[in-house]
Amino acid sequence: MTEAAGPTILGVDVFLVATLLAAVATFAMLVALYAATTVRDPMAKRVKALNDRREQLKAGITASARRERKSLTQKNETTDRMRSLLKSLNTLQDDQLQQAQQRLAQAGIRSKDLAVAVIFGRLVLPIVIGGGLAIAVFGFGYLADYTPFKKFMIVGGTFLLSYKAPDLYVSNKVAKRSNEIRKGLPDALDLLVICAEAGLTVDAAFTRVARELGAAYPELGDEFALTAIELGFLTERRQAFENLAYRVDLEAVRGVVTTMIQTEKYGTPLASALRVLSAEFRNERMMRAEEKAARLPAIMTIPLILFILPVLFVVILGPAACSISDNFVGG
Structure with missing residues (x-):
């Protein structure tokens, strides 16, 4: 006597598919648990590298x-x-x-x-x-x-x-790095304004902002921390700001660098200038979000036609088609 075969869908054993899916789900759960229990600070490695660079600059050696x-x-x-x-x-x-x-x-x-x-x-x-x-x-x-x-x-x-x-x-x-820096720039300018109003120097303000935003925006924290180090070591502070604009491919960062250079040169209030720049960058970020939201209906048209409408037609017209077919067959 042969054992009865299990249920199949399109010739594939349902129990085998269920077993494989359960194995994949278990593996994904283990990976998620490992990732959740081994979370590391993204700035730890960057801060260590910057501190090593600081020590190298002090000692005048390369390694x-x-x-x-x-x-x-x-x-x-x-x-x-x-x-x-x-x-x-x-x-x-x-x-x-x-x-x-x-x-x-x-x-x-x-x-x-x-x-x-x-x-x-x-x-x-x-x-x-x-x-x-x-x-x-x-x-x-x-x-x-x-x-x-x-x-x-x-x-x-x-x-x-x-x-x-x-x-x-x-x-x-x-492109990826510039996008990440662009996202955190308004928040960084707000923190710079707070630090400037609290009486911190520019290099101390950059160091504090890098430490506060390092976990959320590691790339921006890395650049601000390196700028703070260069402000403490370079003979011309202007060169440290120009190096920041050299390392970041963003027009917004160039505007911030120009503001910082003018502040250092003419002694204009730093907090008011940075507050204006922060408001402009936040408005620009909001406009980009509105632009993406305005493009969403046009982007969703093709998936709607290909995937959603056919299913909707099957769900709505399927019972009626089955009823009509049964009436014709019964008649």
């Missing part, structure tokens, strides 16, 4: 530990090799290098040596990836079923994408 010196030396040797190769090919220009360094700084990457790696990647990736695909397609007959035009388009697109891949990666990190 203190032997392992860090060894890795830094190896990195510099690799970078020097890349730089020498690019210079021998006449593909390393000063303005191009400075632009790459600024983009890396805006992406939150402090090492200027990686700018050489970005330019080197623009040269090497098309040769390695695009050239390898071209050899595979035209030399070894890969994608033989495709037409010559399709092969040419695929190889050409691979060359272009591999050339733009380093810039696309850096631009993506810059």
Whole structure:
């Protein structure tokens, strides 16, 4: 006697599907519990790095530990090799290098040596990836079923994408980081106003704002903490504010930097100027939210037509269609 088979849907055992879904749900619950019990302060690592940088500036050295010196030396040797190769090919220009360094700084990457790696990647990736695909397609007959035009388009697109891949990666990190900084800038200006009215100095105000907003906006807290350190060490305080505008790709931050420089130069009241800027940035954030809300009906039109209306028609017209079919069959 054979055992009765379990219920199936489209030929799939229901009990097997239920068991798999239960296993996935259990695994997701364990991951959620682990994530909830191992929450870490996002500013702890950043504050430690900034404090290490402060100690390095005090001591006038680049690294203190032997392992860090060894890795830094190896990195510099690799970078020097890349730089020498690019210079021998006449593909390393000063303005191009400075632009790459600024983009890396805006992406939150402090090492200027990686700018050489970005330019080197623009040269090497098309040769390695695009050239390898071209050899595979035209030399070894890969994608033989495709037409010559399709092969040419695929190889050409691979060359272009591999050339733009380093810039696309850096631009993506810059956009994400700038967006996070934009969200927390009005709150940071409000706290700066409070600190200025309380009588704190500018560098102390930046330090306090970085500590208060570090958990909610780590990128903004990182930039403010670094600015506070530079205000304490650089001979010209103006340079510290200009470095902040250099590291952040936002027009709003440039406006704040201009206000801070004018305040330092002419002695104008800092709190009133920052209060005006904070109100403007909050209005701008509200306008962006209203713009997104106004675009929502147009964005929801296609999902509404494809997914919601068919289900609604089935639910409304289904019982009537079944009733009509039963009457015709019974008749």
